Amino acid sequence: MNSVKQDAEETDSFLLERCRDRDKDALSVLMRRHAPRAYILAHRMLNDTHEAEDVLQEVFLKIWMRPEKWSPEKGGLFSTWLHKVVVHQCLDFIRKRKDSDDIDGMEITASCRDVATDIDQKERLESLQQAIQRLPARQRSAVVLCYQEGYTQKEAMEMLGIGMKALESLLSRAKATLRQLNNL
Amino acid sequence: MKTKRPDNDSALINDIKRIPPPPVPYGLDARLLRAVTSHAQTGKVSFRTWLQESFGKAFVWKLAVPLASLFVAGYLAGMGATPARDPASPLAFPAYSPLDTYAAFCLEK
Numbered sequence: 001m002n003s004v005k006q007d008a009e010e011t012d013s014f015l016l017e018r019c020r021d022r023d024k025d026a027l028s029v030l031m032r033r034h035a036p037r038a039y040i041l042a043h044r045m046l047n048d049t050h051e052a053e054d055v056l057q058e059v060f061l062k063i064w065m066r067p068e069k070w071s072p073e074k075g076g077l078f079s080t081w082l083h084k085v086v087v088h089q090c091l092d093f094i095r096k097r098k099d100s101d102d103i104d105g106m107e108i109t110a111s112c113r114d115v116a117t118d119i120d121q122k123e124r125l126e127s128l129q130q131a132i133q134r135l136p137a138r139q140r141s142a143v144v145l146c147y148q149e150g151y152t153q154k155e156a157m158e159m160l161g162i163g164m165k166a167l168e169s170l171l172s173r174a175k176a177t178l179r180q181l182n183n184l
Numbered sequence: 185m186k187t188k189r190p191d192n193d194s195a196l197i198n199d200i201k202r203i204p205p206p207p208v209p210y211g212l213d214a215r216l217l218r219a220v221t222s223h224a225q226t227g228k229v230s231f232r233t234w235l236q237e238s239f240g241k242a243f244v245w246k247l248a249v250p251l252a253s254l255f256v257a258g259y260l261a262g263m264g265a266t267p268a269r270d271p272a273s274p275l276a277f278p279a280y281s282p283l284d285t286y287a288a289f290c291l292e293k
Contacts, residue, residue, distance in 0.1 A: 040205045053216070147201055
């Protein structure tokens with residue numbers, strides 16, 4: 001109980017400073033605090049439990065080796081910076097596995113239409129989730145950040161390192177494809 | 185300037201927002217902590233990272249890379265020059281180095 005209270009009092013920057021001194025307890029607190037949401041983000045990007053954990057492992061290893069990479073003086077929350085690193089690590093991961101599911105100009109298959117016509121809400125959301133997973137990586141990251149993670153467009157464009165026009169274009173293309181796939 | 189989204193967009197975005205998040209695996213943070221700290225202890229870092237950490241980023245890009253390029257270029261040039269050192273070859277390099285010539289000149293004096 002006491003340690004939980006102590007966790008809450010310790011700021012992220014203080015914990016990172018302790019990580020510089022190779023304090024495993026500080027890393028543990030950081031992980032308890034941020035790993036679950038970062039995992040959800042990675043899972044939404046990769047749709048795979050093991051890959052999401054691998055990404056998180058890489059990201060936290062980077063933080064452990066170089067905790068000075070983020071500091072409050074650079075502006076922004078640690079969690080936002082962490083999510084940015086997670087997104088880029090996921091994009092690298094997708095690039096490495098040469099995601100063949102990119103569907104720029106993909107034909108809509110009959111099975112997609114069949115699923116889309118299902119009126120059951122749960123199944124509709126599942127098919128939508130599958131459709132999001134089949135979007136090209138950058139469109140998927142834009143959708144995940146803006147609509148699922150709740151970031152503003154300004155935050156998302158900074159996280160992805162693109163301009164507002166490019167983000168709007170990614171979102172618009174993603175929505176068009178999702179609408180097609182789900183017959184909306 | 186905000187533009188009004190078509191109704192289709194709103195329905196789609198609402199549906200996307202309603203997709204439930206994936207469950208977080210039990211013991212994720214403990215597993216991560218174990219993996220990260222043991223991975224860090226094995227010291228599995230790339231050669232470039234090791235160079236950067238030891239000598240700084242500037243060393244790698246401003247000194248080590250040009251030095252390595254020079255070394256490779258010199259090695260390749262040396263390989264190319266070796267056959268020409270055959271004294272029978274019309275393309276032969278001088279049999280003696282400039283230093284040898286200078287030494288011979290000094291001895292003659």
